[in-house]
Amino acid sequence: MPxxxxYLDKRNFDDTPEPSETGTASALGLRYSIQNHRATRLHWDLRLEWNGVLLSWAITRGPSFNPSEKRLAVRTEDHPVSYLGFEGLIPKGNYGAGTVMLWDIGWWQPLDPIPRDLKKGHLHFRLHGRRMTGDWNLILMKGRKLGDDKRQNWLLIKSDDDAAGRPDPVRRYKRSVSTGRSFAEIAKEAAPINPQRAGKLPGHVAPELATLTDDLADPGTHWHELKLDGYRALIALGKGGPLAFTRNGHDWSDRFASLLPGFADLDCDSALIDGEIVAGAGLQGFSALQDAIKVGGPFGYVAFDLLSLNGQDLRKQPLTTRRKRLESLFRTVPRMGALDLSPVIEGDPKDAFAMVCATHGEGLIAKRRDSPYRGRRGTDWLKIKCRKRAEFVVVGWMKSDAAGRPFASLAMAAREAGNLRYVGKVGTGFDEDTMTELAGLLRPLTRRSAPVAAPKSEVSGVNWVSPELVAEVEYAELTAQGRLRHATYLGLREDKPAREVRIEREVSMNDHETVAGISVSSPDRIIFDKPRLTKADLARYYEKIAPAMLSEAADRPLSLLRLPEGMEGERFFQKHPGKGFPKALKIVEITEKDGDSEPYAYVTDASGLVGAVQMGTVEFHIWGARRDRLDRPDRLVFDLDPDEGLGFAKVKAAAIDLRETLGDLGLESWAMLSGGKGIHLVVPLRRTIGWDTAKLFCRGIATLMTQREPKRFTASMSKSRREGRIFIDWLRNERGSTAIAPFSIRARPGAPVAMPIGWDELPGIRKASAFSVEESLDRRWNGVTRPKPQTISRPVIEELDQAMKRSA
Known part of the structure; x- marks a missing residue:
């Protein structure tokens, strides 16, 4: 109990209208209020909800938006949560006698842990009120501690942010934020003042919808805004308003009732505003918004267009004109408040997009500057997503084997060419409460027949439901078969009917750059953030490095590590090229162990390397044989892979020792930094032995090193045996295995390159990821001597066998 x-001891509740009941703590977020109190001395009482009570301070001169002004705030007794909205006259003879005006109300957001801040005497927080917004500090004055019985003097100081520097709120706001009454009217118990706008209330219009595209727009013709994670909402102001319309025209004013009073601060007779309702008070994401809807807040509204103002239809005006009118309408609204304007990103949006994606944002919306407002989907507005998200219709569910789980996954569909098409299942993103809620909604929708056509092998065991529920889903991609990959449930979309859910296809912006004769689409897509490397940068690098790289990589079957969305997106190895690969990436048919023939990619020139980049390739991994003699390896690779925590100096020493061991057998090698943690030793071969012999020989070398120094090396992949050791990976020397190609960029932070190095410079290298893209182009094969192809003859194998026996 709080x-x-x-508080209770100081008050006679038979004679004061102040609340005696505790009140109900907020279900989501923390509330706050400020009461202007005309008592013995005029002051402002700040109330911050915490642990079931209102922490309270009396601000003697009221708050100031000037960061250089420090306002005395005297800590008073904790108040009940029910006091948040109190307004009225406290009769003479009672504690705090005088008139209390509700001066501001909203939500507050601690920016640091509250217990720690209270203990050290410095509360750092953000206010999301009608009048008070932005970041603030309450600082306990020296000489006072929280346990003192003496009164505590604190200082209230505004942080220097976008909300700072506004006119003095004490002079500006003289009436109640909730009832519109003055002190005199409150004392007389006058009725609340509810001024009505004179203008005609606008009706719903069809909103402008953005088309999904694959890249950012031209900043000369478009500006960009943040893509928001909420519900699209048209706010109608006028006589009888305000009203909140969904994109489909449903009146959801009751659901967002706590947000709508804030629109009273806009100076107009009527208006129709386009924007997005999001979770407020610092809460983020669509799930948080759904939680807020259940409990009545907190909400925020981000406005980005103005369709009409004071009876004038603005939809035929260009976007630039509508934006100026919108900014003028919002000029009296406090910055960083519950109502805000969508920020416009002028100029090159690449850095902004990278930052949005790095912070797990939705993406950007590009808007053509000169476009009118069209009530349909078109290309004047474009959406560029960091990750793929879309709405799908729930058509069934799979039973769970786990006790207590109502279902294992949901079956999804969407419309394409007028028909409902199955797109796969979603089995993650559900907590216990969500699953219980969904199960209750699905139960009355049960049906026997499938509402969608789908292969029996994919939907065996699905319990079908009528296609009425719409879910928002995040996913990696839609496969060539039209199935969701790595899908996660985010929440239900009640603002969009199932019949309107369509499969979105990206529209190309036709942005491309030709590199080595290959048209590289989305050339400005950021693949690496630090250093900043775009898709075009990778293509140009592989074009320039091709002569050096192809001397080892040409005509070998490849495995490609693809990152179509860059480092933050999904990554996957691909052995067999599919449809859509450029012809410059050539194909060789290889018979697998099971006798079936499968296509493998190989390259012969720079166009092939760039063609792979066009398909999202970052890393190239090569076979140990060339396509004309796949049964005869022409190189051996020993990968020195250190256990976590082993320093690179130990890896270098291991490479030198392994080189000497090979040299004792008459085999010369060259070294390559892997670009990750280890070093590769490469032995060029004449094509005189098969894979079995090569694998057996390499296993023997690894075993010999392990026998000699078992505490230093291991030839086993077992994690338990690798602790504190270096694994000599000999398994790269079998048919179908691959190793990273020299000069390949690695898909690791910093974009390191797999770099060949000379033995004489190895001692001076500090790490396996020492070389950048630029350094690679400067070095190429300079300083590296590659031995001529050698033969693993019977005497060599016999010498290895003798060495192993001696070591054993």
């Missing part, structure tokens, strides 16, 4: 003893 401790309100001091």
């Amino acid at each position: 401790d309100l003893g001091t």
Whole structure:
């Protein structure tokens, strides 16, 4: 129970209208209010909800938006949560006698842990009120501690942010934020003042919808805005308003009732505003918004267009004109508040997009500057997503084998060419409460027949439901078969009917750059953030490095590590090229162990390397044989892979020792930094032995090194045996295995390159990822001597066998 003893002891509730009940704590977020109190001395009482009570301070001169002004705030007794909205006259003879005006109300957001801040005497927080917004500090003055019985003097100081520097709120706001009454009217118990706008209330219009595209737009013709994670909402102001319309025209004013009073601060007779309702008070994401809807807040509204103002239809005006009118309408609204304007990103949006994606944002919306407002989907507005998200219709569910789980996954569909098409299942993103809620909604929708056509092998065991529920889903991609990959449930979309859910296809912006004769689409897509490397940068690098790289990589079957969305997106190895690969990436048919023939990619020139980049390739991994003699390896690779925590100096020493061991057998090698943690030793071969012999020989070398120094090396992949050791990976020397190609960029932070190095410079290298893209182009094969192809003859194998026996 909250401790309100001091508050209760000071008051006679038979004679004061102040609340005696505790009140209900907020279900989501923390509330706050400020009461202007005309008592013995005029002051402002700040109330911050915490642990079931209102922490309270009396601000003697009221708050100031000037960061250089420090306002005395005297800590008073904790108040009940029910006091948040109190307004009225406290009769003479009672504690705090005088008139209390509700001066501001909203939500507050601690920016640091509250217990720690209270203990050290410095509260750092953000206010999301009608009048008070932005970041603030409450600082306990020296000489006072929280346990003192003497009164505590604190200082209230505004942080220097976008909300700072506004006119003095004490002079500006003289009436109640909730009832519109003055002190005199409150004392007389006058009725609340509810001024009505004179203008005609606008009706719903069809909103402008953005088309999904694959890249950012031209900043000369478009500006960009943040893509928001909420519900699209048209706010109608006028006589009888405000009203909140969904994109489909449903009146959801009751659901967002706590948000709508804030629109009273806009100076107009009527208006129709386009924007997005999001979770407020610092809460983020669509799930948080759904939670807020259940409990009545907190909400925020981000406005980005103005369709009409004071009876004038603005939809035929260009976007630039509508934006100026919108900014003028919002000029009296506090910055960083519950109502805000969507920020416009002028100029090159690449850095902004990278930052949005790095912070797990939705993406950007590009808007053509000169476009009118069209009530349909078109290309004047474009959406560029960091990750793929879309709405799908729930058509069934799979039973769970786990006790207590109502279902294992949901079956999804969407419309394409007028028909409902199955797109796969979603089995993650559900907590216990969500699953219980969904199960209750699905139960009355049960049906026997499938509402969608789908292969029996994919939908065996699905319990079908009528296609009425719409879910928002995040996913990696739609496969060539039209199935969701790595899908996660985010929440239900009640603002969009199932019949309107369509499969979105990206529209190309036709942005491309020709490199080595290959048209590289989305050339400005950021693949690496630090250093900043785009898709075009990778293509140009592989074009320039091709002569050096192809001397080892040409005519070998490849495995490609693809990152179509860059480092933050999904990554996958691909052995067999599919449809859509450029012809410059050539194909060789290889018979697998099971006798079936499968296509493998190989390259012969720079166009092939760039063609792979066009398909999202970052890393190239090569076979140990060339396509004209796949049964005869022409190189051996020993990969020195250190256990976590082993320093690179130990890896270098291991490479030198392994080189000497090979040299004792008459085999010369060259070294390559892997670009990750280890070093590769490469032995060029004449094509005189098969894979079995090569694999057996390499296993023997690894075993010999392990026998000699078992505490230093291991030839086993077992994690338990690798602790504190270096694994000599000999398994790269079998048919179908691959190793990273020299000069390949690695898909690791910093974009390191797999770099060949000379033995004489190895001692001076500090790490396996020492070389950048630029350094690679400067070095190429300079300083590296590659031995001529050698033969693993019977005497060599016999010498290895003798060495192993001696070591054993």
